[in-house]
Amino acid sequence: MAALETEEFTFLHRHEAPKGTLRQIERVHAPFYVEAVFENIPNHGHVHLDSDTAMNPFSGEAALRAVGGICAAVDAVANGEARNAFCAVRPPGHHAESSAAMGFCLFNNVAVAAEHARAVHGMERVAVVDFDVHHGNGTQTTFFATAICSTGRATSGPAIQGPGMEHETGVFNNIVNVALKPGSGSEEFRRGYAERILPALRNFHPDILLISAGFDAHLRDPLAQIRLQTADFAWVTRELLEVAEKCCRGRVVSTLEGGYDLQALADSTAAHVRALMGH
Numbered sequence: 289m290a291a292l293e294t295e296e297f298t299f300l301h302r303h304e305a306p307k308g309t310l311r312q313i314e315r316v317h318a319p320f321y322v323e324a325v326f327e328n329i330p331n332h333g334h335v336h337l338d339s340d341t342a343m344n345p346f347s348g349e350a351a352l353r354a355v356g357g358i359c360a361a362v363d364a365v366a367n368g369e370a371r372n373a374f375c376a377v378r379p380p381g382h383h384a385e386s387s388a389a390m391g392f393c394l395f396n397n398v399a400v401a402a403e404h405a406r407a408v409h410g411m412e413r414v415a416v417v418d419f420d421v422h423h424g425n426g427t428q429t430t431f432f433a434t435a436i437c438s439t440g441r442a443t444s445g446p447a448i449q450g451p452g453m454e455h456e457t458g459v460f461n462n463i464v465n466v467a468l469k470p471g472s473g474s475e476e477f478r479r480g481y482a483e484r485i486l487p488a489l490r491n492f493h494p495d496i497l498l499i500s501a502g503f504d505a506h507l508r509d510p511l512a513q514i515r516l517q518t519a520d521f522a523w524v525t526r527e528l529l530e531v532a533e534k535c536c537r538g539r540v541v542s543t544l545e546g547g548y549d550l551q552a553l554a555d556s557t558a559a560h561v562r563a564l565m566g567h
């Protein structure tokens with residue numbers, strides 16, 4: 289948040305994220321799961337949903353505002369009130385599956401936003417690009433058999449098997465996974481986008497582009513072994529904007545996913561938002 293308070297960001301329009309609704313969430317998540325999340329919010333201390341994912345007394349409201357914020361951003365961009373938007377939300381979302389919390393995620397914010405864009409704004413082709421270092425398994429599972437969504441991934445932890453493999457292409461050839469080997473850096477990342485993800489995205493020709501913006505592929509990040517520089521996040525943002533300009537009048541909504549080195553997270557988020565602003 290501090291990184292976005294500096295003078296160059298003074299002219300951004302800022303909105304507090306409204307609370308999302310059950311109706312929005314239940315386009316992606318099973319009602320019994322949503323109910324279980326809220327029933328388990330503790331009055332004090334922490335409750336663990338799995339070994340990574342814990343909730344405190346404020347987690348329910350935070351999760352509702354994460355979903356509501358990204359849906360409001362889709363509304364603003366769809367209605368022409370904003371050209372693009374960045375949602376500085378927590379918790380992240382891309383690991384959450386229809387009826388399971390996972391990897392710090394309670395609800396799949398970006399998947400809910402994609403369904404919101406379809407249901408409320410009648411958008412037929414929604415693209416989700418995910419450059420978090422971890423595979424967006426929840427997003428992939430949600431849209432594995434849905435022809436409207438293409439989810440890109442160009443970064444990887446040491447994925448030997450499991451979700452996120454390149455042969456996982458979705459029922460309608462709608463998923464593109466580009467797995468990078470541990471130790472990969474700017475060159476491999478940019479090549480993955482230039483050769484695989486950006487062409488697929490152009491070909492898909494989305495009505496709106498959603499970004500799962502995780503900054504944990506940064507070389508300073510303690511949770512993974514990919515070695516991106518801050519400038520790589522600016523580069524990929526500009527490339528994605530360029531596709532969006534051609535396909536959908538620049539309609540982009542980006543939402544924060546992972547990022548565990550606070551300095552790298554701050555610098556990369558600022559670089560990403562600066563690029564969204566056209567600088």
Ligand SMILES: [Zn+2]
Pocket residue numbers: 420421422502504545546547
């Ligand atoms: Zn991550």
